[in-house]
Amino acid sequence: MTTFLENFNIPIGANDIDFFDPILEKDTPFYIDSYYLTWSTNKYVQTALETQKVFMSELMQALKDKDENKATELCSHFPEPKFTGLGVSKDSVNGRGSKDIKVEKILTCLKSSKAAQSGLLEDLEELILVTENIGADTISDITTNICLKHFADYTKDQCHKLGIQTSETQKVFSYFCLDEKKWKKTKLDLPHVPWGKDKILGPVILIPLQILDNIISYNSSYLFTNIATPLYKQEAIKKYPSASFIYSLKSNGEKRVKVKDLRKQHPEYCGGKKKMDELIAKNPKLLKEYKEKVAKSRYLKRKGTND
Numbered sequence: 233m234t235t236f237l238e239n240f241n242i243p244i245g246a247n248d249i250d251f252f253d254p255i256l257e258k259d260t261p262f263y264i265d266s267y268y269l270t271w272s273t274n275k276y277v278q279t280a281l282e283t284q285k286v287f288m289s290e291l292m293q294a295l296k297d298k299d300e301n302k303a304t305e306l307c308s309h310f311p312e313p314k315f316t317g318l319g320v321s322k323d324s325v326n327g328r329g330s331k332d333i334k335v336e337k338i339l340t341c342l343k344s345s346k347a348a349q350s351g352l353l354e355d356l357e358e359l360i361l362v363t364e365n366i367g368a369d370t371i372s373d374i375t376t377n378i379c380l381k382h383f384a385d386y387t388k389d390q391c392h393k394l395g396i397q398t399s400e401t402q403k404v405f406s407y408f409c410l411d412e413k414k415w416k417k418t419k420l421d422l423p424h425v426p427w428g429k430d431k432i433l434g435p436v437i438l439i440p441l442q443i444l445d446n447i448i449s450y451n452s453s454y455l456f457t458n459i460a461t462p463l464y465k466q467e468a469i470k471k472y473p474s475a476s477f478i479y480s481l482k483s484n485g486e487k488r489v490k491v492k493d494l495r496k497q498h499p500e501y502c503g504g505k506k507k508m509d510e511l512i513a514k515n516p517k518l519l520k521e522y523k524e525k526v527a528k529s530r531y532l533k534r535k536g537t538n539d
Contacts, residue, residue, distance in 0.1 A: 262444045
């Protein structure tokens, strides 16, 4: 297996490398964690975050206004990225053989979400918490497309530092323009390498390591366990004070809940994206609580710090 840097005979240890070094013959199951963008000091990532927030603001407003034409246009530019070496594809590398992210799928998912339809969501990664059929791979691919120009500029900067030649792509790429708040097209100045077992020459987009992970920080099951379940237990104690699943501690008489028994007797307290969507729609502040208590904790744990 050959990596991007090996292709140019550049030893990793000889340089200060802060990007993912893609394997040219196969994809690597890493994803862009959109939440990690908020912690980055990289100027390209910071601008990418700003662009992503503007995109989400435009999309949420379109959904709230029931402007289907604008929502469709905003979600019509998500091809499967074929130039990062990230993700899991049906074929060996770069999503070759896999399908684009269909606009119909995205819009169907958004229309089924009460939180999305009410315009409550602010960050792209929040879609994972409440929207069916949208997971880490989809969010990562969407982020790549929205922020493509910034990642391309980062790639060119890194190549300049390493002495790697870049050239204009034959293909025209779509990217979301921060200033004009709409999708635009352009050719990009990128390095080119032989991708896959067939060694087909193609461009490369390099992604900073600091925004990648194999398990991302936003997950509806994390929301259910860490945010929803404590709320459900408090509600159950008030609503069913004499139920068999309620018990008191001998030490201080504090009321506790046998969670498994609660869910068995009252299925409304079970998990699932649909229930999490309804919960967020009723309690928008829980999104901020999730970010501060769950996502931040997972990020700091990944970074190996308790700051």
